[in-house]
Amino acid sequence: MLLSPQFLDEIRARTTLSALIQRSVKLVRAGREFKACCPFHQEKTPSFWVNDEKGFYHCFGCSAHGDAIRWLTEAQGLSFMDAVKELAEAAGMALPAPDPIQREKAERAAGLHDVMLRAERWFTEQLAGIGGGEARAYLAKRGIDAEMAAAFGLGFAPDSRSRLKGALADCGEEALVAGGLLIEVEGKERYDRFRGRLMIPIRDPRGRTIAFGGRIIGEGEPKYLNSPETPLFDKGRTLYNLDRAAPAARKAGRMLVVEGYLDVIGLARAGIGEAVAPLGTALTEQQMGLLWRITDTPILCFDGDKAGAKAAVRAATRALPVMPLGKSLCFASLPAGKDPDDLVRDGGKPGFEAAIAHPESLVSLLYRAERADVDASSPDDRARLRGALDALAATATDKLLAEEYRRSFNNLFFEDFGWKKRERSDVQQSVLRTAPGAMPVLSTTFVRSILYGLTRFPGVAAGRLEAIAGLHIDHDDFRRWRDTLVDIGVNRPSLSDDGIAAILAAERLTEVAAFDLRYDLRFPFSMRQAETGHAVERLIAMIELLNEERDLDDEMARLNARAIADSGLGRYESIEAARQQIRERKLMLRERSFELGTVETMMAGASPSIMAAGGGN
Structure with a gap:
């Protein structure tokens, strides 16, 4: 199906972005826009803005940016086509006609979604019925109450070869076979796939049931039985609980990957909703791609046994060849013999959080796995280890990433076997002596004055949102001050001094934004008597200077x-030369900051103004 740019633009035009985002994020109107705490990273003061007129959202804290389609793909985890379909349906637009084969496939999938939903409801009814007593007892033993069971759609499949087939007879046996609910054996009668099992629905990112996992009640094999692959279900491209975990992960700032369904449910019961699980297989490249769309570094929490350790190494080895720049994995080592559900049942949420507090990096895990069987006293073993590490790094398809992994592997190797330990302490001391903190940071001194200048000239903010968002601000009140000024600059750049003072008072920023002789006297943009063009020019120059710093x-x-990492003497000399250039450039910035001051203005007897509610002098 081909989607023209004009069609996509029409979808965007018919979608009210704030209404779409409001479904999962609490927005507050701010002039002609809306603001909220960003759903993509943790923050206390709102820096996430939604503009319906321009049809985009933007976060000044983490730079998340996009339109309605991107919101559904990034925030809700939908595929591009699913996002377009959802928006088109809401806007009353028909998608371009697919070719006959695609149309037939889509109609068949739509029918199967209905079949799977009916099967889920039937399983749920059986869990609540007379025959579901043993399954309910099992859930109670695992600490899963009725509310949690309902939240995850848990059900029960009676130990019968035909109960489901009879209950859903009007769906047609062909549809039940296509959905993986019946088993078809040539020459024999079709029969129910799931029998005597706790039923766990597997859902797509939109929350639609596409398959089931069945856990045996009592003794029997296999312990877990999954649906076969169907037109709806590709287990290598599906993560259990992704529909619920994606929003929770964005709020928590992390995504956890555990081994099983009940680990996911157990964590949710303890208040940890950002967990997913692969479906009985090693984590695939496609599943990693789903995770990286939500977070840069998912945390893998596999069971604390040999199988869990092997699964972690397999995942790490698979990740390196497909890992984009800026993405990775890390690995939480759980106590021996314990899985996540054990940890939360024994110690609650604090017990689990303590167990995963210090996850291991991907590079460290891979090195440790290759290093495990090496005889440190054997030159042959050490050579084989270096060769294996080089080959492992070379699997990264990005050349820069491959080189950095090779460098990191070499660093770890020399920490074990080389001269690195002897030279490391000297290098670290040199770094400490030449750290950036040795020279006062301009932004610490001048950012407050810039905010004061923007209070006087809010229109400057409208044309320099990225530069202002990029200012290094550690102070919470200063960040709130900055965000308020951005709102004024975008929506009300011509607001009077009294109007600005009233808004600052409403935001409880009057005292913070009041003129301060220690910081504000030096700049023309603080002076009422300064010529406006000159003051604005100096204000813009200071913003650019702080961003350069x-x-x-x-x-x-x-x-x-x-x-610290590359302690070879030749490399260290080149690094030190580059650092010296940066020191010299920072000194030049400091000189420029003095040139932007107002010595000549102060000597002329100019008086500063005080921007405060009812202020002035």
């Missing part, structure tokens, strides 16, 4: 990390 500090931090 932030970029230099980021670069210095990267160099400091390299200096």
